[in-house]
Structures are given as structure tokens and as C-alpha cells.
Amino acid sequence: MNIIRENSGEAIFCPTDVCNAQEVQNSLEMTLQELGQIDILINNAGITRDGFLTRMELKDWQKVMEVNLTGVFNCTRAVAEKMMEREEGCIINASSVVGVYGNIGQTNYSATKAGVIGLTRSWAKELGRKGIRVNAVAPGFIATKMTEKVPEKVLDRMKGNTPLGRLGKPEDVAWAYLYLASDHASFVNGAILQVDGGLVL
Ligand SMILES: NC(=O)c1ccc[n+]([C@@H]2O[C@H](COP(=O)([O-])OP(=O)(O)OC[C@H]3O[C@@H](n4cnc5c(N)ncnc54)[C@H](O)[C@@H]3O)[C@@H](O)[C@H]2O)c1
Incomplete structure (x- = not known):
């Protein structure tokens, strides 16, 4: 937040549990009050609770669903309404290569990240008609x-x-978010941008 302010940007911090629709609504209202409008929503919150299928407890399945899918639903539902009023906006979801290829020990996580791809493509169609672009980034291992x-x-x-022979850096993903959020991506809608160094699982 300090870096944004030092560079003449405006920033506020609203701690929010994305699983809690009321908290999401409160943060939305605070943001609108302080900053006026929301141009970009990045659904970045996500968790893992890894384990082999036969040992995975229901609570770990449910918790990952709650944060990684219900959280994305709560935030997008709240913000999309405001974006639709202005007929513009940009939504970016955090998927993962494991949502595309699957991964051992990640039954719950890969299901949510595949689900995020479904949400992204559905919203690209539904909200695209209202001038809102919806895309996802599918990082490799960062x-x-x-x-x-x-x-x-x-x-x-x-x-x-990974052909590039390294893990990704947070900046590698941040640049992809920046591109998708920018006017340079003004005709990009419903894309799943893999940022994975060429990794094939
Ligand atoms: N690191 C990777 O290799 C990788 C790969 C593919 C996708 N991703 C995805 O990228 C996103 C960011 O991951 P990261 O690597 O920075 O993970 P991280 O664990 O460093 O950060 C995740 C963030 O989500 C927040 N969070 C968790 N539960 C929340 C909740 N209920 N409400 C609000 N915030 C909550 C945490 O506070 C944390 O700041 C996630 O969606 C993750 O699934 C990460």
C-alpha cells in the first residue's frame, strides 16, 4: 500500500474474508465511498489443503471450495453489479495449471481451479455483453x-x-495481470493465460 502511495496512487486496505458475502459487500461499499468506482477486480485469494484422495477429509474439500470458488463468486457477484451500471470493467481470476492438467494430491484444489476456468468462460459471455472483460491467469509453480x-x-x-528450468516469480504473474487489466488487452475476453514457463504436468 505504501509503494502505491509513494508513487502518487491512492490505496485503501479492507481486510475481508471472501467466504463471507456480508464482509465482501462492506468492503465494496467502503471502496466505492473512498475511491468512487471499481475498474478492475482481481480474484486472487486462494488456499490449498493437499492430500491423496482416499485420505482427504471432507472439511478440507469444503474449505478449499469455500475460499477458491465461493470466494470468487461472492466478490464477482458484488462487483459485477456496479460494473454493469457503468457498462465497463475488467475481472481477472486466479486459476492454475493444475486446473487445466490436474495434479496428484490436489483433488480439491484442482477441482476449484478448473471451476474457476468455467466461471471465467461463463462470465466472459454473460458480462461481456455489458462491456466487462473476464479472463483468468493459470500460473505454474510460483x-x-x-x-x-x-x-x-x-x-x-x-x-x-519446465522448459525454462525455474519456478515462476510473483512478478511473472503480476505482469500478466497488468497486461489483462490494461487497454492493450481490450479485445481479450474469456482467455486463460498460462504463465508457467512451458510446464506440462
Ligand atoms: N503459488 C503458486 O504456485 C500458484 C500457482 C497457481 C495458482 N496460484 C493461485 O494464485 C493465487 C495467489 O496465490 P499465492 O501463491 O500468492 O498464495 P499465498 O498463500 O501466498 O497468498 C494467498 C492469499 O490469499 C489470502 N486468503 C486466503 N484465504 C482468504 C479468505 N478467505 N479471504 C481473503 N483472503 C484470503 C491469504 O491471506 C493470502 O494473502 C491463489 O489463488 C493461488 O491458488 C498460485
């Missing part, structure tokens, strides 16, 4: 807190399967 939990040997295997 060095963040999320992948700190992944065993070293799995990460080494992922690097080995």
Missing part, C-alpha cells in the same frame, strides 16, 4: 508462501518439467 509447503523434491521435479 515461489510464494503457498509453495513453501510443497516438498523440495516435488518443486525440483516441477523445475525439471
Whole structure:
């Protein structure tokens, strides 16, 4: 937030549990009050609760569904209404390569990230008619807190399967978000942009 302000931007911080529709609505109202309008929504919140299928507990299945799918639904439903009034806006969803290819130990997570692709394509059609572009980014393995939990040997295997031979950096994904949010992508709608160094799982 400080970096945005130091660069003459305006920034506010509204801690929000995306699973809680009322909290999402409160944050939306606070944002509209402080900043006037919402041009871009990035549905970036996401969690993992990895485990093999036969050992996966129902609570871990449900929690991942709640954050990674219901959270995206809550935020988009709230913001889309405001964007539709202005007939413009841009929504970007965080999917994943595992939503495209699947992955061992990620039954719940890969189902949600495949679901995000379904939401993205449905909304691209439904909201596109109202001037709102909806796209997704499907990152490969990116060095963040999320992948700190992944065993070293799995990460080494992922690097080995990546033609570029490394994990992604948060900036690699941020540039993709920036492109999709910009006017340079004004005819890009319903796209699933893989940012994965060429990884094939
Ligand atoms: N790191 C990767 O390799 C990778 C790969 C593909 C996709 N992704 C996706 O990218 C997005 C960002 O992941 P990341 O790697 O930065 O993970 P991260 O764990 O570093 O960050 C996830 C963020 O989501 C927030 N969050 C979790 N539950 C929330 C909730 N209920 N309400 C609001 N916020 C909540 C956390 O506070 C955290 O800031 C996620 O959707 C993730 O699934 C990550």
C-alpha cells in the first residue's frame, strides 16, 4: 500500500474474508465511498489443503471450495453489479495449471481451479455483453508462501518439467495481470493465460 502511495496512487486496505458475502459487500461499499468506482477486480485469494484422495477429509474439500470458488463468486457477484451500471470493467481470476492438467494430491484444489476456468468462460459471455472483460491467469509453480509447503523434491521435479528450468516469480504473474487489466488487452475476453514457463504436468 505504501509503494502505491509513494508513487502518487491512492490505496485503501479492507481486510475481508471472501467466504463471507456480508464482509465482501462492506468492503465494496467502503471502496466505492473512498475511491468512487471499481475498474478492475482481481480474484486472487486462494488456499490449498493437499492430500491423496482416499485420505482427504471432507472439511478440507469444503474449505478449499469455500475460499477458491465461493470466494470468487461472492466478490464477482458484488462487483459485477456496479460494473454493469457503468457498462465497463475488467475481472481477472486466479486459476492454475493444475486446473487445466490436474495434479496428484490436489483433488480439491484442482477441482476449484478448473471451476474457476468455467466461471471465467461463463462470465466472459454473460458480462461481456455489458462491456466487462473476464479472463483468468493459470500460473505454474510460483515461489510464494503457498509453495513453501510443497516438498523440495516435488518443486525440483516441477523445475525439471519446465522448459525454462525455474519456478515462476510473483512478478511473472503480476505482469500478466497488468497486461489483462490494461487497454492493450481490450479485445481479450474469456482467455486463460498460462504463465508457467512451458510446464506440462
Ligand atoms: N503459488 C503458486 O504456485 C500458484 C500457482 C497457481 C495458482 N496460484 C493461485 O494464485 C493465487 C495467489 O496465490 P499465492 O501463491 O500468492 O498464495 P499465498 O498463500 O501466498 O497468498 C494467498 C492469499 O490469499 C489470502 N486468503 C486466503 N484465504 C482468504 C479468505 N478467505 N479471504 C481473503 N483472503 C484470503 C491469504 O491471506 C493470502 O494473502 C491463489 O489463488 C493461488 O491458488 C498460485
